Amino acid sequence: MIQKVRARMIPLLGLSAVLACSSVVQAAQPPAPALHDDNPSGNFGDWYTGAVPPQASNGKPVILFVQGLHSNYNTWLKTDGYYEAAYKAGYRTAFVQLKDADGTGGDMWTNGPKLAEVIKKVANYYGVSQINIIAHSKGGIDTQAALLHYGAAPYVNVVHQLSTPNKGSELADMAYSDWTSWLADILGKKDDAVYSLQTSYMANFRTQTDSKPGVSATKTYMSGGEGDDGWFTAYWFAHAVLPGEDDGAVSVASALGLPYGIKSFTKNISHSAMTTASQTWSLVQPKLALGKTTVAAAALQEENLSAAPQAAPAVSENSSFIMKGGSLAKGSAKEVFPLESGLGTISLDVLTAKETTQVTLTSPSGKKIPLNPAKSAEKDDAVLFSDAVHHTLTLENPEKGNWTLELSGEGDAYFMLARPEGRVKGQIKNARKQYKQGENAQIAVSFDGAGKLEDTQAKKAKLTRSGGKGIAKSLQQAGEVNLQTAKNEVLLNFKAPTEPGVYNISFDINGVNERQEPFTRSVNYNFAVTDEAGKVQ
Structure with missing residues (x-):
């Protein structure tokens, strides 16, 4: 279609039209990611590799994107999304489908081992020893499980969370309260994923996870949102329930609640806007880094330990x-x-x-x-x-x-x-x-x-x-x-x-x-x- 438009305009507008249309071509969306169909009977376990940008180089890390609760890999493919931003910046990319892509959500014990497998496949596909992960919402918890419970930590040197409920969510608690249980049943809001996001369940996950050796071997950045979409939207209801500042789905105290995490940023935007490139990509990109050598990795772990105590205080x-x-x-x-x-x-x-x-x-x-x-x-x-x-x-x-x-x-x-x-x-x-x-x-x-x-x-x-x-x-x-x-x-x-x-x-x-x-x-x-x-x- 673009070529046809150019053919009509060139006689009328000359060289300026050619330049204008060339800029349109450059601004187009990147090619669709290629499917690696590891699960012919469903989506869970499938993974995708993005198109390799013309300006890609081995000097930039490979990025695996991990989406959140009840989402699929399309989270990253929207207009003004992270795939487009990463492609234009010259990064090689990959995407994963977790259990949530097949309907009901999976907990970290279901998604974690499958994600660990995909992490290794992505590193092998691109021929690199380590990759970076950008994870939205619950995807950050699934990533922690993959790294620390299912052996994927050696393959990942940087994780950047986008509003991950590291301490759980009071909204998940509410789904199981005596007042809301009837409605949650009708709406189908009770699955393994929501169950695992209850604040007490996540407190137990923190107990099991944060004492593991090597928790700081992977540098983990945390970020949180402080905005919603206005009064009496679904975000307002969540905003009313969550303690302190929040993005309409996750409180800042929870998003910055990883004891060994490093605060990256907070911004006055909603939970879904955290994956909008024009809002947050410029804040995330500087944190991305290539894998380290063995000697440098030891120094990195020491650096992470010294930088870690930046978690948000508890909120009543x-x-x-x-x-x-x-x-x-x-x-x-x-x-x-x-x-x-x-x-x-x-x-x-x-x-x-x-x-x-x-x-x-x-x-x-x-x-x-x-x-x-x-x-x-x-x-x-x-x-x-x-x-x-x-x-x-x-x-x-x-x-x-x-x-x-x-x-x-x-x-x-x-x-x-x-x-x-x-x-x-x-x-x-x-x-x-x-x-x-x-x-x-x-x-x-x-x-x-x-x-x-x-x-x-x-x-x-x-x-x-x-x-x-x-x-x-x-x-x-x-x-x-x-x-x-x-x-x-x-x-x-x-x-x-x-x-x-x-x-x-x-x-x-x-x-x-x-x-x-x-x-x-x-x-x-x-x-x-x-x-x-x-x-x-």
């Missing part, structure tokens, strides 16, 4: 929300919750699986407010609940008293996240993420601005096992909880289950503020119980 988990959720199996549901006076605003996001589900909020004075579905944002598979229907509302100076949320619909489920902006602020403090079987455990939740806390709702705390079958059980009914309340703090003492796995404890805290007005806030605590070998199932 937020408990300043009101959360409700459940099934619409009977066609309708009603939730009642109090709001105290003095709130500047309250923002609500009611998630459902179907647009046809009707959602109405009724004020204490009887005013009915319909919550209509928000305009659909671009779906991002790396953001949990991005494909849910978001019914949104923000109220300024909301009326005090009992508010009622009513839903009607068939074959659906719902989850309400409300964020009141007022004096009462809740935080889970210094919570442990791992316990031994049957060990005594404790959660401390503080509430600044609270007058007096009541323990009746907290005593109804429900324990759910992530990935387990059956309904949540009440810890109080099982006689497994001892609750203590002070003026502005709740201590929940309980005994860890005897069955290894990942668990969530979900409960509400009720209280009265200094004006003797009732308020409520919700708490979800994610923790793991390890087996005798110190691992999580």
Whole structure:
């Protein structure tokens, strides 16, 4: 097509048209990567090699791109993507298909060994001893598994992570909470990949991984985003849940949470924009490097060890929300919750699986407010609940008293996240993420601005096992909880289950503020119980 355009324009515009069309040719997308079809029955394990640029040289490293949660290698092939940028910069490239490319996501123990195989194949294909890896999101965790658990570390000298949840994601915790579990089931958000991203599961992965010899032999750069795509998109919901600064999918504290990693950059962009070349390639490219000789590699490891303590500090988990959720199996549901006076605003996001589900909020004075579905944002598979229907509302100076949320619909489920902006602020403090079987455990939740806390709702705390079958059980009914309340703090003492796995404890805290007005806030605590070998199932 370009040649035909040039043929018509040359008689009219002369040499200037030739030069203009030549620039168009140079700006075109690079040739499509070539498939190495190692899995004829699926995508998992396939890999691709990019076209070799005319200006490629042995003076530049080979780059293997590893995509993230629920993604495939097309992550890197988009317009203004990393393949285009790397090709134009003269790099030889390769791409991998992990289990996520076949539908449901795989955990690091599934993706890691396959990625290790592909790393060796790529190095052998290009005839190099070591390659560089650029990994987006969960792809950075799969890369750590490949290097440190499945023997690929000698073949990789530089890894650059793009917003990798090194400490897990509170969004994954939420997928297994008592409030959201029904909706997550309908949306199909519970798979091995999401399970492995729960914060307690990742704490155990860090325990298993970070103590391994040679963790710093590969220089690992970390980066994180601090932006989202605006109010009441899927990113806003994630932004509300995640602690501290985040990119709408991964908190900065998690992205910079690799103890031996080296901070590369943070930028005010969203999670998906981290793989946009015009946004981040110029920040990543200077970190790419050729493999080292044996002597230089030893010096590099020493350098990495001295540069490593740059991880972000821990951030307390937020408990300043009101959360409700459940099934619409009977066609309708009603939730009642109090709001105290003095709130500047309250923002609500009611998630459902179907647009046809009707959602109405009724004020204490009887005013009915319909919550209509928000305009659909671009779906991002790396953001949990991005494909849910978001019914949104923000109220300024909301009326005090009992508010009622009513839903009607068939074959659906719902989850309400409300964020009141007022004096009462809740935080889970210094919570442990791992316990031994049957060990005594404790959660401390503080509430600044609270007058007096009541323990009746907290005593109804429900324990759910992530990935387990059956309904949540009440810890109080099982006689497994001892609750203590002070003026502005709740201590929940309980005994860890005897069955290894990942668990969530979900409960509400009720209280009265200094004006003797009732308020409520919700708490979800994610923790793991390890087996005798110190691992999580």
